[in-house]
Amino acid sequence: GAGVSQTPSNKVTEKGKYVELRCDPISGHTALYWYRQSLGQGPEFLIYFQGTGAADDSGLPNDRFFAVRPEGSVSTLKIQRTERGDSAVYLCASSLRGTSGGTHSTDTQYFGPGTRLTVL
């Protein structure tokens, strides 16, 4: 079946511009995660959705970053007034369930191929 898809695969923009990155999770997956991976680093958590709501946005670096998941499936990561330091690969992952009520889910996260963002 179809995996997690992300569009665009590459995005080049100028400093100060606004960008939107899209993630299509695996159908039926309730949990969706956004990560940012800089060159030579591991993925760093940005935000986690359980259904339509942001269950944890503690990884968003500042208020220029925002994400939505209005219908509980597709999610969009939005970055305002982009800076050169925002250049990275933005990864999306989904899992069948997330965590709720303080309980763990051992579901594997399935990752998309990422969007490579370059801010000039």
Place this chain on the structure above:
Amino acid sequence: KQEVTQIPAALSVPEGENLVLNCSFTDSAIYNLQWFRQDPGKGLTSLLLIQSSQREQTSGRLNASLDKSSGRSTLYIAASQPGDSATYLCAVRPESGGSYIPTFGRGTSLIVHP
């Protein structure tokens, strides 16, 4: 704050060698540890997941061990092949607190040459 370190950062070996990749973490209060593979321009693919109560997991030529008390995990790759060339990442999930978000290491970049 959990910190995950992977050694070596890069490795280049001839085909057929047995390999050991290392992952260490500073906070032993983990729920599980997972090894991923990342190919250039691709996302992460899960290889093995070890629960905190387990000592090891095996899948084909891969074997991952976990020593929770000492904060260490190793990924053993037997009879390496050129197709094993990729970056290998480990990630740990905390035992409690928040949304149990995993912390990743920086990865080991592996090249297996024919």
